[in-house]
Amino acid sequence: MTEDTMSLFEETALNAKNKRVQGLYRTLFMLMTLLLITPVVIILATLVVKGSAVLSIDFLFTDPTDGMTAGGIFPALLGTVWLVTVALLVSVPLGVAAAIYLSEYAPDNWFTRLINLAIINLAGVPSIVHALFGVGAFVIFFGFGTSILAASLTLAIMTLPVVIVATRESLQAVPQAFREACWNMGATRWQTIRKVVLPNSISGILTGVILEVSRTTGETAPVMFTGAAFFLPFLPQSVFDQTMAMSLHLFVVSTQVPHVPEALPYGVALVLIGMVLIMNSISIAFRMYLRGKKKW
């Protein structure tokens, strides 16, 4: 090898500079990413450090006592489970059905586009507006009173756009060739949806449901006017009862009740976040299992 060809592989000043600049940007972007996760880490760490003192099985499964400055959070915990479950029972069938119609049946005309636009706009409505709508429509007009039903319906309407958009997108992600192959076998549209499209898009639909569960669990405004109470000495027995809720309970113990031990609000917040994380991980695990079965 001559000296000439050797110098071809030697680092020139330009190479070195490019390398330095590249390294600089890499570090910069990495720092940005770290910055992004810092608040999450700090929040979780603070909650764990300050709140874990009150956490126990008793805390989860007993009633609050001494003017809500002691005892557990069971009524609020159960109330949130009620609210989320009833909201899901309403919004998932409704949202998935609407998404199937929009994605599989609806012709591409001005009316369909209008509906799509409306859904996107509905997703942008602030939760307090949904809350006031819920009071007017469900509590007063339909006469459900302040109840789980009214609160859950409000939550369901609030989260419908998320379910519809997520479902529609995962339906559209199923390759058109799958549908065409199925139609060519003589299947109807519904048979195609039932046997081909839905099984192939269930993981995406679940993503929408996960997002909904997380949002529903944490929402305070829509439930405080429509169904959640400051304090209830009983557990809800039907959807027509009022209930306590974790999100409102957190607001109450951290801003309304005097002489609350410092750890209590942190404990409530920790349980609330824990609920969301656990529900999310179950759904994510389920989704991964389903995705694993996908053949494309």
Next chain:
Amino acid sequence: MRATRHLTAVAAIICLVSTSVSARTVIQNKGSDTLVNVAQAWAEEYRNVDSEVAVAVSGGGSGTGIAAMINGTVDIANASRKMKKKEIKRAKDAGQNPIEHVVGYDALAVFLHNDNPINTLSIAQLAKIYGRGGGAENWSDLGVTVPGCKKGKIVVVSRQNNSGTYAYYQKAVLKTAAKAGVIAKSKYRMGTLDMHGSKDVVDLVEKTPCAIGYSGLAYATDHIKMACIATEEGKDCVSPSVKTASDRSYPIARPLLMYTNGEPQGAVKAYMDWILSDAGQCILKKKGYAPVRDVSCN
């Protein structure tokens, strides 16, 4: 679909678990944030008195409770101020008949940061701080410097305008001072920090050397100073306490009210009677409010 079927099963289980509890009478109780913690304590204790009756408590402010009374959506509305004539008329027009019950008294404490050298304030001084055109903008206007308050400007902490505490303070301080000619109008000044709860006021003043705020005595903590209030400058002042609220010597103490729709009957009557009994009044006293009459509590 699979997901739905799972969820239905979960819901069914929850329904089964919770229907095993027997049905009860529910009393809806809503309103004043000042009363909400006593109302909660009463509701909590009343379980042991009559297990057939459950009291559902919500806060939101006196205005919220009174509005619910007018709409007919509550059995008992809590209020830390009287219903206005206009509100009573609206309630009657809507077919309700609100009846007032005094269930206790509350001393409205004026809170200062622990580092604030002021110990005594007169109604006139309070009006100068809180009233529109009152003139007291800085702590130096009251002749003091507050350590830790760098700009010297008074941070005036008040409440949101549907609060009964807000309305009562306006009446007891600003209206009294306006009558005496200290300020022109019984209106709050602009630029007050309006907090959404008594506890928020205390939390803020506790951490802010420049601040002054007002709230029910029950919200006082060990880390905050309560001013001794004089009706006129130079006169003897009275400190807020359960005792001075009971004997009405503290100048800004107010009755705590519960409104029922018509004369109380059945479960509501039993509950109201129990609230006014020694047992109910002792719970109120333990929470830092003054009972309607002398009670001996253990």
